[in-house]
Amino acid sequence: xxxxxxxxxxxxxxxxxxxxxxxxxxxxxxxxxxxxxxxxxxxxxxxxxxxxxxxxxxxxxxxxxxxxxxxxxxxxxxxxxxxxxxxxxxxxxxxxxxxxxxxxxxxxxxxxxxxxxxxxxxxxxxxxxxxxxxxxxxxxxxxxxxxxxxxxxxxxxxxxxxxxxxxxxxxxxxxxxxxxxxxxxxxxxxxxxxxxxxxxxxxxxxxxxxxxxxxxxxxxxxxxxxxxxxxxxxxxxxxxxxxxxxxxxxxxxxxxxxx
Ligand SMILES: [Zn+2]
Numbered sequence: 001x002x003x004x005x006x007x008x009x010x011x012x013x014x015x016x017x018x019x020x021x022x023x024x025x026x027x028x029x030x031x032x033x034x035x036x037x038x039x040x041x042x043x044x045x046x047x048x049x050x051x052x053x054x055x056x057x058x059x060x061x062x063x064x065x066x067x068x069x070x071x072x073x074x075x076x077x078x079x080x081x082x083x084x085x086x087x088x089x090x091x092x093x094x095x096x097x098x099x100x101x102x103x104x105x106x107x108x109x110x111x112x113x114x115x116x117x118x119x120x121x122x123x124x125x126x127x128x129x130x131x132x133x134x135x136x137x138x139x140x141x142x143x144x145x146x147x148x149x150x151x152x153x154x155x156x157x158x159x160x161x162x163x164x165x166x167x168x169x170x171x172x173x174x175x176x177x178x179x180x181x182x183x184x185x186x187x188x189x190x191x192x193x194x195x196x197x198x199x200x201x202x203x204x205x206x207x208x209x210x211x212x213x214x215x216x217x218x219x220x221x222x223x224x225x226x227x228x229x230x231x232x233x234x235x236x237x238x239x240x241x242x243x244x245x246x247x248x249x250x251x252x253x254x255x256x257x258x259x
Contacts, residue, residue: 010192010193010194010195011192011193011239012190012191012192012193012239013191013192013193013195013238013239013257014190014191014236014237014238014239014240014257015188015189015190015191015236015237015239016188016189016190016191016200016201016234016235016236016237016253016257017186017187017188017233017234017235017236017237018186018187018188018189018204018231018233018234019184019185019186019187019231019232019233019234019235020134020184020185020186020187020229020230020231020232021137021182021183021184021229021230021232022069022134022182022183022184022185022216022227022228022229023180023181023182023227023228023229023230024177024178024179024180024181024182024183024226024227025179025226025227025228026179026223026224026225026226027154027156027176027177027178027179027223027224027225028046028069028176028177028181028216028217028224028225028227029044029046029174029175029176029177029217029218029219029224029225030046030047030067030069030070030073030216030217030218031044031045031046031047031217031218032045032046032047032048044172044173044174044175044218045175046067046153046175046176046177047067047068047070048065048066048067048068048152049065049066049068049135050064050065051063051064051066052064052066052068052135052136052141054135054138054141055138056138056139056141056142061138061141063141063152065151065152066135066136066141066152067136067152067153067177068133068134068135068136068183069133069134069183069185069216070133071130071131071132071133071134071185072131073216073217074131074134074216075115075129075131077211077214077216078131078204078207078208078210078211079103079111079115079207080096081207081210081211081214082095082110082111082203082206082207082210083095083096083099083103083104083111084096084210085206085210086104086109086110086111086203087109088104088106088108088109089106089107089108089109089112090106090108091106095109095111102118103118104117104118105117105118105119107124107125108124108125110199110203111203112124112125113125113128113199113200114127114128114129114189114199114200114203114204115127115129126190126192127190128189128190128191128192128195128200129187129188129189129204130187130188130189130190131185131187131188132185132186132187132188133185134183134184134185135183135184135185136152136181136182136183136184137182137183137184139182140181140182140183143180143181144178144181147178148178152177153175153176153177153178154175154176154178155173155174155175155176156173156174156175156176157171157172157173157174158171158172158174158222159171159172174218174219176224184232187204189201189204191257191258195258196258197253197254197257197258201250201253208229211227211229212226212227212228212229215227233246234246234247234248234253235247236253236256236257
């Protein structure tokens with residue numbers, strides 16, 4: 001599992017591009033900054049891209065203020081979850097405990113191999129993982145246009161119940177992406193000579209599984225952010241010819257990429 005070797009001398013074998021669909025099961029809130037968009041009365045707005053171009057029925061369309069899932073949010077969440085189970089090289093405790101909650105900087109464990117060593121003071125590995133931003137599918141934008149009337153989110157108001165009077169106070173308005181929305185994006189892994197399936201795809205897959213059991217974005221303890229991942233396309237581009245090759249099963253990944 002963990003290995004201490006410096007890995008900059010290993011040649012790149014190719015690039016594996018995994019296209020995923022994220023299905024939103026419960027209201028999703030990934031926070032945006034208040035300064036960028038001024039909306040009165042909303043305490044917590046979701047992150048949006050100002051203009052998004054997409055195609056539906058061979059027609060070019062453009063939507064404004066479209067919610068998306070930043071790759072950095074996904075990557076950060078996956079890493080944080082994996083650090084509860086993966087161990088720094090040479091240690092016996094999970095990273096979260098061994099490093100007192102700081103991201104791993106050992107440079108040799110499976111998390112550092114995939115995500116890079118924290119602060120990269122002394123990197124022993126090239127970073128393998130890249131997660132792009134995930135954007136709504138054209139069908140999802142249509143859904144939002146059909147049910148949400150001009151905006152692409154819903155506003156959820158939440159109250160704090162006064163324990164003595166039993167009355168609601170301090171209503172907060174939180175913006176959310178509605179359930180049944182779907183986002184698509186690509187996760188790219190650079191595969192080097194001697195990399196194994198387990199240390200790359202295996203780690204990514206267990207991170208995605210943990211995320212499905214946890215939540216994405218804010219207010220997870222209140223039921224927000226349940227999501228499901230579906231691998232919809234896998235492309236392998238070996239460095240020797242850089243021709244895209246479609247891969248149709250996990251078995252094929254094992255034989256074609258790591259065989
Ligand atoms: Zn590490």
